[in-house]
Amino acid sequence: MASQLGIGELADWLGRAATRYAAGQGYLCDLDAAIGDGDHGANLARGFTAVVAKIGTPASPGAMLKSSGMVLISTVGGASGPLYGTLFVDMGKMAGDAPLLDKDAWTDLLKAGLAGVMARGKAQPGDKTMIDALDPAVAAFAAAPNLGTGLAAAAQAAAAGAAATVPMIARKGRASYLGERAIGHQDPGATSLAWLLEALAQAAG
Amino acid sequence: MASQLGIGELADWLGRAATRYAAGQGYLCDLDAAIGDGDHGANLARGFTAVVAKIGTPASPGAMLKSSGMVLISTVGGASGPLYGTLFVDMGKMAGDAPLLDKDAWTDLLKAGLAGVMARGKAQPGDKTMIDALDPAVAAFAAAPNLGTGLAAAAQAAAAGAAATVPMIARKGRASYLGERAIGHQDPGATSLAWLLEALAQAAG
Amino acid sequence: MKKLINAPDKVVDEALAGMAAAHGNLIKVHTDPNFITRADAPVPGKVAIVSGGGSGHEPMHGGFVGRGMLDAACPGAMFTSPTPDQMLAATKAVNGGAGVLHIVKNYTGDVMNFEMAADLAKEERIAVNAVVTDDDVAVQDSLYTAGRRGVGGTVLAEKICGGAAEAGADLDAVTSLCREVNASVRSMGVALSACTVPHVGKPGFTLADDEIEFGIGIHGEPGRKRLKHASADTLAEMLMEPVLSDLPFTRGDHALLFVNGMGGTPLIELYVLFRKAHEIASKHGVTISRSLVGSYITSLEMAGASISLLRLNETMVKYWDAPVVTPALRWGA
Amino acid sequence: MKKLINAPDKVVDEALAGMAAAHGNLIKVHTDPNFITRADAPVPGKVAIVSGGGSGHEPMHGGFVGRGMLDAACPGAMFTSPTPDQMLAATKAVNGGAGVLHIVKNYTGDVMNFEMAADLAKEERIAVNAVVTDDDVAVQDSLYTAGRRGVGGTVLAEKICGGAAEAGADLDAVTSLCREVNASVRSMGVALSACTVPHVGKPGFTLADDEIEFGIGIHGEPGRKRLKHASADTLAEMLMEPVLSDLPFTRGDHALLFVNGMGGTPLIELYVLFRKAHEIASKHGVTISRSLVGSYITSLEMAGASISLLRLNETMVKYWDAPVVTPALRWGA
Ligand SMILES: Nc1ncnc2c1ncn2[C@@H]1O[C@H](COP(=O)(O)OP(=O)(O)O)[C@@H](O)[C@H]1O
Ligand SMILES: Nc1ncnc2c1ncn2[C@@H]1O[C@H](COP(=O)(O)OP(=O)(O)O)[C@@H](O)[C@H]1O
Ligand SMILES: [Mg+2]
């Protein structure tokens, strides 16, 4: 397990995410059909497939993250497009030109991404959105001793956060239209975000 | 069993027919759904209900038959409206002003009705239409010794004629669009015509 | 059966009341007997056009009543041709002294009921011509059938003849134009699902998930054959082949392509079908110079579509383009 | 799933190709990114109106592009809001120098994507205003929801604002008219069946034969509550009650009544519903002086309907009546 990640690991991450979304899109769509409009899996599969197809050879991890975010913004659509797009763009901006990203850099990146998504979508923890996976993941990562344990902890926290959305009433996104009927269903965006961090942990080592 | 029928028996006949169509409209619609458009039972139920509602106290059997035919023409619609309407109107014309109709009169009436329906619809026996019930019924009636046996024989022949439509390919009406797919289904119009003659036999005693 | 209705035997009357409430500026709804006339009928000196048929095909025909199309429409019970008293009353109401054309779709019931009405109208000294439309290539026109059915081409005939009548053409001219349109158009349809006639309460047939009915009419009846479902492009080929070869359409023809929904098929799918039908026509050397896409002649909530192709001449184009102001078709004014 | 399509991921592009083939005289279809403009865009000196949203709602919005309504529409993937690059490209393509109004239905995705596009357009010095429509009374507008959804009222806003823009109103005037229409319209919908998103392949929910979803949006999602099916008249009461009381509409109001089909409901049923809704409005003292009946904002093949009621003022009536020449709405020219 490396103590820093470069564009090779990032490309691996995005590839793993794309594969995961392509394979699991039916499951995510089912989650979204229950409390949304049934397209979340297809949206992300389309977006990350495009990211991988257009990835090229960017100069730095930051450039790769930014351009991936732009591709997501222009291919995903829906609520998750601007949100996932902003996550990547804002992480990319924070990464600057650094060729390699260590634990501290990743802490900054993840915090910037979280802040960006929260600014864009105005959701708070507990609103039954992807924030419920991302927010605890960022906290768990920051608290971990090193990059490897941090990414593993982040993935676990995100999965736990996604699971914790089941009993929630939604206050943002389509699921909020359902009121109490949203109870008992896991949020698709929180789930897909947990998958993203799981892919990152795998790519890191 | 009377040897002549007057407006009392005719009113009874029309009432029995109306009741029969109202009760059996689902069955007729099912037959029609298989090889037509599923409305035959509803058409006749609507028409004969109107006949009974508007029957009033006509001066003669002929007047009653004619006005019933006019009501059928203006309430049934579809293929069966003009055909059943013509059947009654032409029987009524043949009946003239006679207060009572005996076996010979009924032979003329039924022949006139059959001729009218065939002129209007241009169907021949074997085309899988109501003619396949009416034509053998008229022949059976004419061959019988008296009114009572004649009406019973007519009802039986019509029922047999309707049953005999099952293996036919239709050459008239909607069922003709189906080609060989019409084989195996009994013609709804032949069936309803058999019911009409059964009601007549019952009304006659 | 789940429908937005109150009772099966009230659907037609209540829908007519709804049409009257929604389109009072364009049409007038008459009851007992039921018929719809354009609001300004009769138009003195103009040939009047009357059509009609069973209900359940909306917007046809009531939605086509108005300036530049039909003067009157007679709605029968669901999928049941209207009765002669309706057509007689409508014919009298819209007769502007220049005669009346009955446009009748070729179904035994429609033909007989319109015939009886025309006879009655003639007794009242109204000049009535009738044209029976029969554009459906799914049925062979032979001694062994009731003849080809009138389907999508009827809508085109009503629009074009309406334009001609509005422009002052006389009864014989409108009549022969109607015959010409009917002779120049061919149609074919496919169902992906059945429909449920309200008073029947269950679907006219049942299709497995991978089955379609090919060569359907417009009364929810099964078609010529049951086939395996296929892609939109394949279905477009299967629909266009008999349409193109029957007339036949030839290289250099200009045509109007009408992709019609059966009632339950969303518009986006009709455009997918249109795309391929247009491509097939072009490959065949037929230029599509006019188009119509939408659910105009329907079978209640049936999923499916039909394609009609009309070989155009200058007169037809002129009257197709002419202003039309009806609830369902409207342009140019 | 049985649809007239070739492949789930091709539906949108192929339908756009079909629209281009069918309506080349009215609209222009651009690809990569996807957007539709009126054929004569940009119109110099005219405020341009851009809308958009997920596909599957046809004819909205692409069918509303043309003179007197939208200058451009951006179709997203099925039920998925379009992306900012589409709105940016459309905005640039139709900008005639008088500014661009974005009409955005209130869904998280649509709002965010349009916002990003507006930011980018402003960077290119195009004046962009945005109005977010939210006429759906099924959702409570509160801190606990994403706010009311934009539904049927959006169609009315697009028509009326299109009329104003065509008549030369400036960007601020068109913008405030749009806000006013949105503030004056309320809508409510009911589903009798679910719809199937092509790439999902199965219905979004399942209803028993006697169940309905009440208070639905337009994305095939379940509604506010599942209820027992009822007669059309009862459903009309249930839909009209919250619509009338929310604004509230009061005695003496003049209104436009829009009965909209969700895609799979036949027109005849919409008229049955219209009849009762009209009667209820009248009883409430609201005069229905304009009407719209048809499937204009849909959820694929979903069976069901929505009712929108717009309190009219003179300006709205004037621009509602103004000429419109689009594939789906057309009158007066
Ligand atoms: N305001 C918001 N902030 C953060 N996440 C949100 C917000 N609104 C929605 N989401 C997330 O987006 C997910 C839905 O994404 P998706 O289905 O792709 O978009 P749409 O709802 O437009 O169809 C939800 O499950 C939720 O996690
Ligand atoms: N040309 C014809 N001559 C005699 N009977 C006919 C003819 N065409 C149809 N029919 C009869 O009419 C019946 C159908 O009647 P109905 O369903 O009421 O009318 P429609 O076919 O218009 O829906 C058929 O079953 C057949 O018996
Ligand atoms: Mg979604």
Ligand SMILES: [Mg+2]
């Ligand atoms: Mg029938």
Ligand SMILES: [Mg+2]
């Ligand atoms: Mg019928």
Ligand SMILES: [Mg+2]
């Ligand atoms: Mg979506």
